[in-house]
Amino acid sequence: MKKVIVGLSGGVDSSVALYLLQQAGYEVEALFMRNWDSNLNNDILGNQQINDIICPQEVDYQDAKAVSEKLGAPIHRVDFIKEYWDYVFTHFIAEYKQGRTPNPDILCNKYIKFDFFLKTALEQYHGDYIAMGHYARVRYNEELQEYQLLRGVDTTKDQSYFLCQLSQAQLAKTLFPLGDLTKREVRAMAEQLGLATATKKDSTGICFIGERDFKKFLENYIPNQVGDIVDIETNEVLGQHSGVMYYTIGQRRGLNLGGMAEAYFVVGKNVAKNILYIANSSEDQWLYSTSCLVNDTNWINQLQTNNFTCTAKFRYRQKDIPVSVEILSPTSCLVRFAEKVKAITPGQSAVFYQDEVCLGGGVIDTAYLDDTKLWYL
Known part of the structure; x- marks a missing residue:
């Protein structure tokens, strides 16, 4: 019997994935990842005080534990806090400092879930495969002799976008039990099984860090850098910003222009000069x-x-x-x-x-x- 180690997050998707694998005849064990620790990250920052909030990972673990007990699957815990910091979060902050807008979920999949987690699952827990609750599919193409990553059938939940950095070796050892299901079907299955996560809200925000005031969160790691907000067409200074890295292209809200009648939007940033460019003319010209x-x-x-x-x-x-x-x-x-x-x-x-x-x-x-x-x- 093949053994699968499931990344059990404490959410409904991974919970149902575990159940489906059991039904498919696999030997299944769960592995809960802890990738963020505010206290440890304070130590990495040199014990400086930061305005951070503790991610409710303990709640997630208790939910994951309740699901594993309900389904009769052993559950283990593993910490990848330093790995997440080194391979995902430092890059995330470095990109923002350059005025760019990174996607940490893609890096988290590449380095944490499908690298460190994969190695731990196969080497330490002797799994043959790993499985995650992503809405995506893996198919082996016999003609090309390659694994292919396919979209999930639920187009509103397809997560192949976040898996674009995976390799052939990673796909060869990965199962996505939810790829052929819709979110509605997954929720219904969880409710029918009486799983603790059946009605739990989907997680949003930064991967493993969760929901929070994003600007305040960034301020913990990138200090405010007050600069000019400039009309790109007239070169007129219309206001002050607290840091160009806090803004995204096309953003319309939160520009703090003092009630100006015109509707402005962000069109660019000059990180070296600390200038935020805005415009109120045609989007065709600037965006x-x-x-x-x-x-x-x-x-x-x-x-x-x-x-x-x-x-x-x-x-x-x-x-x-x-x-x-x-x-x-x-x-x-x-x-x-x-x-x-x-x-x-x-x-x-x-x-x-x-x-x-x-x-x-x-x-x-x-x-x-x-x-x-x-x-x-």
């Missing part, structure tokens, strides 16, 4: 681009050509956008859009698809309008 450079690309499958067409998402839940891809190097590509795309943001992830198959993804470096670099990004 749209026609291509972008993507670095740190990971291709899950062997590419057959250096030039191809596919679709892409530049944000989670965004509709698929037709694009053409030109491979520049093993880790970079130029992506051209069939039509102008709004708010292509450096630091965010571009993820590529061929129908249901996720080809991989990378990090947006630079946006262009008609082959001209958008200088204000």
